[in-house]
Amino acid sequence: MKTLILIFCTILVIPNCSAQEKNIQTHSVTLDQLIGFVVETYKTEQGNIEVPHNVVFLLQYNGQPLPAEEAVLLKQAFKILSSRLSEETLISIATYSGVNGIALQQTPSTELKKILHTIENLQSSIKEFHDDGIAMAYDYMNTHFDEDFQNSIVIIRNPNSSSTSITSNIQATKEKKSKGKPSSIVLTAIALLPEIISVIKN
Incomplete structure (x- = not known):
């Protein structure tokens, strides 16, 4: 009887230890919150001694070409x-909801051309x-987990990639603009204008 109890306790303890050992943080943001999230979460590392990040960006994507905005x-x-x-920071790009796959394997965050090519x-x-x-995405992160990094998954929710018609969503956005209401991208850009201008120039 004691042996059975010991085996049962071991089964319960081992998964918990494994989960604690692999500390994977999860964040969830909408696409229009992404720039603000990046600014708030990823402080400048250049010249500072900080633990590098290992991030999987998981984008909601239905397989259709991304609208320009x-x-x-x-x-x-x-x-x-x-x-x-x-x-040293590594990023990966994955997709879910309609099309599920790894679009970009672990890549240094400074390889911008490769990252932008993946988005396109x-x-x-x-x-x-x-x-x-x-x-x-979680299986991928578990496989590529590195205890010397801050390991996280950022889920990027995109309402326009749901089962509703993309054409309808784009048309609705155009109608809102015609009524003089600024888009969320414009509002975000205004708030972060100095940094975005610097990035665009480069």
Whole structure:
């Protein structure tokens, strides 16, 4: 009887120890919050002694070409990220919700051209497709986990990539603009104008 109790306790303890050993932080933001999130979360590392990041950016994506505004927003966010972090920081880009796969394997955050190329060619960058993008991202992070890094997954929610028609969403955005209401990208850009201008110039 004591042996059975010992085995049962061991089964319960081992998974908990494993979860504690692999400290993977999870963040969830909408696409229009991404630039603000990057600015708040990833402070400038250049010249500072800080633990580098190992980040999987998990983008909600339905396989359709990204509308121009969304592509610009993603690119600007990664430009700011690249300018702030050291080459030791590793980022990966994955997708979920419609198209599930790894679009960019672990890459130094300073390899901006490679990152931007992936954003421009999301679906063609994915070599292997999966049934569950979120589970895939966590499996990928567990495989690439490094205890010397800050390991995290950033889920980027994009309402325009849901099952609703993208055409309808784009049209709705155009109608809002015609009524004089600034888009979320414009509002974000105004708030972070100095840093974005610096990134664009470079």
